[in-house]
Amino acid sequence: MPAALTSARHKVDDVAQAIEFCFEKGWSDGLPVIPPTEAGVRRMLDAAKLEPNHQVAYITHRAVAITAEKVAINALMAGCKPEYMPVVVAAVKGIGDPLWSYHGPGTSTGGAGVLMIVNGPIARELDVNAGDNLFGPGWRANLTIGRAVRLIMRNVCGSRPGILDRGTLGHPGKLSYVIAENEADSPWTPLHVERGFRPEQSTVTVMAANGPHQFYNQLSNTAEGVLTTLADDMRISGGVMGQPNYVVVLAGEHMHTIAADGWTKADIRRFLFEHTQSSHAHLKKTQRMSGALKPGDETQMRPLVESPDDILIVAAGGRAGAFSAYIPGWGSKRSSQAVTKVVGGE
Amino acid sequence: MIELLDPTVEATTQSVAFVPRPASLEGKRVALIENTKFNSDRLLQKIGEILKSEYGAAETRMWRKKNSSVPAHEEIIEEVCKTCDVVVAGVGD
Numbered sequence: 001m002p003a004a005l006t007s008a009r010h011k012v013d014d015v016a017q018a019i020e021f022c023f024e025k026g027w028s029d030g031l032p033v034i035p036p037t038e039a040g041v042r043r044m045l046d047a048a049k050l051e052p053n054h055q056v057a058y059i060t061h062r063a064v065a066i067t068a069e070k071v072a073i074n075a076l077m078a079g080c081k082p083e084y085m086p087v088v089v090a091a092v093k094g095i096g097d098p099l100w101s102y103h104g105p106g107t108s109t110g111g112a113g114v115l116m117i118v119n120g121p122i123a124r125e126l127d128v129n130a131g132d133n134l135f136g137p138g139w140r141a142n143l144t145i146g147r148a149v150r151l152i153m154r155n156v157c158g159s160r161p162g163i164l165d166r167g168t169l170g171h172p173g174k175l176s177y178v179i180a181e182n183e184a185d186s187p188w189t190p191l192h193v194e195r196g197f198r199p200e201q202s203t204v205t206v207m208a209a210n211g212p213h214q215f216y217n218q219l220s221n222t223a224e225g226v227l228t229t230l231a232d233d234m235r236i237s238g239g240v241m242g243q244p245n246y247v248v249v250l251a252g253e254h255m256h257t258i259a260a261d262g263w264t265k266a267d268i269r270r271f272l273f274e275h276t277q278s279s280h281a282h283l284k285k286t287q288r289m290s291g292a293l294k295p296g297d298e299t300q301m302r303p304l305v306e307s308p309d310d311i312l313i314v315a316a317g318g319r320a321g322a323f324s325a326y327i328p329g330w331g332s333k334r335s336s337q338a339v340t341k342v343v344g345g346e
Numbered sequence: 347m348i349e350l351l352d353p354t355v356e357a358t359t360q361s362v363a364f365v366p367r368p369a370s371l372e373g374k375r376v377a378l379i380e381n382t383k384f385n386s387d388r389l390l391q392k393i394g395e396i397l398k399s400e401y402g403a404a405e406t407r408m409w410r411k412k413n414s415s416v417p418a419h420e421e422i423i424e425e426v427c428k429t430c431d432v433v434v435a436g437v438g439d
Binding site: 005008012074155290 | 415
């Protein structure tokens with residue numbers, strides 16, 4: 001006899017009414033949801049091998065426990081297949097981690113999305129897109145896994161736009177913001193291996209993030225050339241003064257150009273750290289740093305991030321096109337850090 | 347007929363206040379908790395002055411959080427509980 005589901009129950013006549021009912025109750029992100037029936041929720045829980053009352057995460061700042069039952073209901077509503085559940089569960093653990101620090105990115109006027117980077121074999125098994133149209137539509141796993149996490153933030157943690165989610169602008173990634181690393185074509189160490197996991201493990205890395213910024217360089221055939229353009233684009237970005245985590249997404253052409261020069265991810269990080277610094281004088285003149293100009297400000301430099309390791313490098317995106325992207329993290333690393341959680345192993 | 351499971355958490359009622367809200371600020375000691383954002387200290391200072399001059403508060407004292415995105419840390423809360431009657435927690439944004 002499986003454990004009972006304890007959520008409140010609501011009766012409606014048919015599927016059409018169920019979808020409207022979910023809108024009326026304020027349970028939706030603005031798109032229709034899959035009606036959460038017990039049979040569907042059971043399939044989700046079975047796929048994750050979790051008891052309904054299992055606590056997946058505890059959000060200290062909200063004094064809210066996120067149980068497997070609530071994860072399953074919201075994942076079903078988001079349109080997830082049952083086999084996506086372990087990824088959703090890992091991402092929820094990520095946003096429940098004290099280092100991710102829910103209250104800031106969940107609430108802030110800065111309008112953070114939850115960027116999720118999937119690594120390891122599960123990305124291929126679930127067909128999480130790592131290629132063409134990386135941030136765009138077309139892949140069920142990418143669109144529904146992130147949507148599930150946002151619905152959990154809304155329905156379980158109370159992060160409703162205009163109430164406890166006070167994002168001034170927000171961004172489209174707040175609907176879903178999921179990518180995978182293109183480990184099959186990448187010449188580099190995958191993100192999760194750099195962060196201490198084994199290649200055969202699957203992980204989700206969550207980062208509170210602004211939207212992606214695309215940059216263009218079709219002129220250069222050297223690592224330094226491509227990354228010089230990127231650094232120039234990045235230098236004044238995000239909050240500038242906050243020093244958050246950054247993600248840099250290198251797509252096919254740039255990835256091959258940079259790798260052909262023998263540069264590793266560590267080389268890329270060091271170069272970007274050194275070439276994204278701004279002088280105190282510039283930051284003061286452009287009203288980003290407080291205080292009056294003083295001698296030495298022209299030569300005193302402030303790094304965009306605290307350390308090269310705060311830049312996460314991911315190989316992903318289409319094979320054609322001289323485009324890549326950088327993503328400023330929300331706020332500052334003191335307020336929220338990227339966190340990597342293993343998928344499965346409950 | 348379809349039965350839907352509720353995706354929200356049913357809140358359990360609990361009191362989270364350290365003390366009941368006072369009827370008046372007359373003679374009360376006011377804690378000002380500043381969130382580190384630019385000018386938030388000046389804003390709270392001004393509010394503190396108004397609470398003294400117009401509402402009869404006895405005194406104000408300011409604390410600074412570790413950063414704006416986290417709750418006030420334990421040391422602040424402990425000391426405020428011992429030395430103050432009411433709290434103004436400000437977001438200087």
